[in-house]
Amino acid sequence: MEKVRVRFAPSPTGGLHVGGVRTALFNYLFARKHKGDFILRIEDTDQTRYVEGAEQYIFDCLKWCGISPDESPENPGEYGPYRQSERKHLYRKYAEDLVRKGHAYYAFDTPEEIEAMREKLKSEGKGNQQYGYAVRHTMRNSLTLSAEETEALLKINFPHVIRIKMEPNELVVFEDVIRGRIEMDTSSVDDKVLLKADGMPTYHLAVVVDDYLMKISHVLRGEEWLPSAPVHIQLWKYLGWGHQMPKWAHLPLILKPDGNGKLSKRDGERLGFPVFAMHWTDPRTRETVKGFREFGFLPEAFLNLLALLGWNSGTEQEIFSLEELTEQFSLERVHSSGAKFDFEKAKWFNHEWIKRTPASGLLPLVTEIYRERGIENTEAEKMAFVIDLIKDRCTLLPDFWDQGYYFFQRPGSIDVTPIVSKWNEKKDLFFNELIRTLEVMDFWNSANLEHGFKEIAAVNQLKPGELMLPLRIMLVGGKFGPGVFDIAAVLGREETIERIRQGLAELP
């Protein structure tokens, strides 16, 4: 079998969203699984949609996710350039070749003329208002003009496009790896523009030419491309490359959680979750949206949750490393139906990954979060210990702050409401005695702390349970956190005693 070569071909028009990353991931997995190449090609043929920084952003996202391409604009292989804008000169000759063979034609219609044609069809009640076989003989193109007229218009550089000439009433049949046999009537597809008036190819021409030139073996792309597949397939044939046509696989869409359509950037803002991999700042509006990374997702978890959106291994395993995904992935097990995105489940994946990641792996990320909030003196050994103590309670990375900041800084305020009503003099006496005991305690560790605490409680005929919550609140400020003696052990003698003193001061 020929070498597997797949490509992720995004258009650099903004943030890279979950659907895009998943397409990239599936391409990556498929390539790795078959010891093939994973290529990144930038589809920037629409100059009106150029967005500053969007291309670099794509590189960065893939890097963060850990699925960097083997060939890309940054890291070219032998099939470059990898930016379609830099391949502009390649396309025209293929389009003209098609004109020569009678599979395409020059069209000189202005946008207004096309618009008028559509209006006319609409008013006649025609369901199909496409520029296609039914109307092309009424338009201004090289099919209706004489050869001389066409030649003359071309000579004066009259604005024109090249359109594919779709033969009607042909059945295009192809095998989709995910969906099986698919049939479409060519009559339902229009004469797509192949080469635009500015000389740039449209997606349809560029994708076929580049996939051919780059020796792409499998096209894995979103389902939104399914309706234009017949155009691409005809192009492969018309160009004379039919025998080298890649295998097709159209991936299911990722849908909004509440139904109605593809997941979009707006849904994230509306529903309060990220849809981009990383934060994206629109260069025009300066508006920034947070991505999965900024919400506190681990890249491993992000990839994991994306992989399970549309694919599953057929086993009960749900947590997969990239290596495991690579081993087990197969297109045959990709669904054909769309999946609604569920942020709750996404968070669960991250929680699982946090629980499984050793403190050493979390350390730089958590340290950075503390630094952002003004705490620099996070000694690594202590922080690693704290991470292990609290990571079961952390779903997203910023939770490490809420669950652990009090190890590094006194709580700004403490909430005594859960204990104040049951507070009494006996308890007050107990804590004063506890302070005296702590001051002279030999080995400051969790077990000794607990032992000493319970001993004093017993002597005073108090139940430890009624005392532990007050201690907790004095130390951390509220009803949360790991074992209270573990907390005191980390805090150290002086700090523990000081916090008890301050706590006592707030109680009657």
Add this chain to the structure above:
RNA sequence: GCCGCGUUGGUCAAGGGGUUAAGACGCCUCCCUUUCACGGAGGAAUCACGGGUUCGAAUCCCGUACGUGGUACCA
């Protein structure tokens, strides 16, 4: 409108002629834990509808409904 694709609990989904129709998320109850979690044990909740084919259909076929994508000199 037209064309394509799809439809198993609220969500992700296994199962593809005979199953008590897995599992996970979320929700609820209980246990563990004198906080919150983690962990453990349970629970509620599903084959879109209508026709076929068949001894037997979630599974195969046809319709309908619904969802979704496309219908640009956007990708």
